[in-house]
Amino acid sequence: MSTQNKLPPIEAAQQFINKHFPDSQGALLAGSVVRGEATETSDLDIIIFEKNIRTSYRESLIDIGWAIEVFVHNLASYKLFFESDRKRAKPSLPRMISEGIVLQDHGIIDSIKKEAQELLENGPEKWSVETIKTKRYFITDALDDFIGCSNRAEELFIANTLAELVSEFYLRTNNQWIGTSKWLVRSLRHYDEAFAEKIIEAFDDYYKSGEKSQVIQLVDSILLPFGGRLFDGFSLGKSGNNT
DSSP states (O other), X not given: OOOTTOOOXXXXXXXXXXXXXXXXXXXXXXXXXXXXXXXXTXXXXXXXXXXXXXXXXXXXXXXXTEEEEEEEEOTTHHHHHHHHHHHHTOOHHHHHHHHOEEEEESSOHHHHHXXXXXXXXXXXXXXXXXXXXXXXXXXXXXXXXXXXXXXXXXXXXXXXXXXXXXXXXXHHTTTOOOOSTHHHHHHHHHHOHHHHHHHHHHHHHHHHHOOOHHHHHHHHHHHGGGTSOOOTTOOSSOGGGOO
């Protein structure tokens, strides 16, 4: 969507609130336009707190010359999302609320922002020993497929899977937040810029040249502190079937 003739994001978001949610308890503008990372295709991410809704909902629409994504919550539903985000280690809503610019507030936003910031600072739910073991197995499985594959088309998709698995493993075993798509790279860079560049270089070299050695060495170095590759002796769900 062209940025020509668009209102500035804060002004557009404020008009949207005044038009569609004039009686909300609170509203925030978040996303790339707030972080100074907006692109030609960026939209407005707006979080609304409404007391007269039974369940939360999300809606996408075009209004006031902008693509807008609206996340509507009551004062109970956002807490459920906070807990879900903590467990899955992807703090979408807490991050938006923490960084958000206040558009409307009837005395609730400060405490919700504080709650979001504390959640972000405390980090995600830690992985158990069993979870780490299971993740090692699936990374090993993907790595073996990657090493043994000679079909370029299949290799590309295996490499994509492997990149996501090892990035998740590195972050989660260091008790860090993760993300999806661009947020996975951002999470790596936020935690460890040097490692982020290392993993980007390894996979970029593979995509350009087809050379797998850097990727293999990188994956092995990530698994090594936790026992290395895992295949022999791995079992999932067997104990519940013992008689």
